[in-house]
Amino acid sequence: MELLVAGAAGTVTGSKYVLSAGGRRVLVDCGLFQGVKQLRLLNWKPFGFAPSDIDAAVLTHAHIDHSGSLPLLYKAGYRGVVYATGATIDLCGILLPDSGFLQEQEAAFLNRHQLSRHHSALPLYTRAEAEAALAHLRELPFERERTIAKGFKVRLFYAGHILGASSVLVTAGRTRVLFSGDLGRSRDPVMRPPAAPPAADWVVVESTYGNREHPKTNPETILSDIITRTVGRGGTVVIPAFAVGRAQKILFHLERLKQTSRIPDVPVFLDSPMAQSASDLLCRHRAEHRLSAKRCTLVCENAKYVREVEESKALDHNRYPKIILSASGMASGGRVVHHLKVYLRDPKSSVVFTGFQAAGTRGAQLVGGAPTVKIHGEHVAVKAEVHNLDMLSAHAGASEIMDWLGRLPKAPKGVIVTHGEPESSDALRARIEEELGWAAMVPFLGESIDLDGRPRREKRQPR
């Protein structure tokens, strides 16, 4: 069996892996590259494999960096089915059309301002193309083994990262390959911990936080401090949050803080139609998390859903203290950018990021202490307090990843470390070799690995 790493090498985005055996090919994840321009340009390049040669596909979870290239896959000639858990399918129903809509908007913006080097900028894919791709998703429940192509069996395991998130075990002949997918936290107030991994010959493991641990501080203590201080001086708290997963976790914490009077009773606005739909899904997929039906309802009702653009704009005109929760989480787009344009300039206000900020994003600049950021072509001075509550991350920290690997029933033949910035992946590789004594490697983008051969020991820095 052979593994082609067609994404998430040296970056946390663009996850795509092709397993080939006996003349058949299975694709695991089909994510969009995101972040710096150099990465985004990869979305316009051929996949590195022929989509029409793929027999079946499976998704670990719905985040765009794992699912967002599905419409491109179909445009490029794939005609098969894509397997995923029920919640992943529901979330893709929200995320993929939105992604198509954003691509159309970006192309329209470039054309309007004649910024494209081409006569007419085209979207990577349209909303309609994204919707067409949804029709090919098929549900595969957790823990149920299924043959998805001749000679290929898959089984999904609970990964605890977001609703529907799974680790994927692919078996072909006598070789078992386990893809961690994005791993959740061992102690999360909303999601359950990742399931123990099954025995596998090879493990492809994520390394988003391969060189870092999450602070042990209770996020509620910090949120309570920031909100109380900000509201006390008449400011507004803007929270850029990832619409799926993170927004719901913040709502959960805010509801608890309000219930116990640890924050002032100011209105909470959830200004992201996508986050609203994702919050509603939390109530629909109750078996996948720790919250009771009552708690789910309370968490969702704690926030006022802002649906219309006009309502969203009004939040920037009234200067009463409030909490605005809005997407996107790295402030690279979405309604939160408009709020930031207003509230970043306000020394009374605070901006609270909620996890990993990829290089090149506005979020990374702000968290890095940039004195100004560019928004809609304007330089905006940063006068508000800026924080990052890294502990709210939905990704396992380095030790949590190591613990998950340590629960494998027996040592695998080799570990392939992906889905991380180069330093993170390399740090995790070194820990796996030193602490577990297993062969581990960091592949490069486009690398083909012979899984029947011996694992390559890394003797060099990746790239």
Ligand SMILES: [Zn+2]
């Ligand atoms: Zn993810």
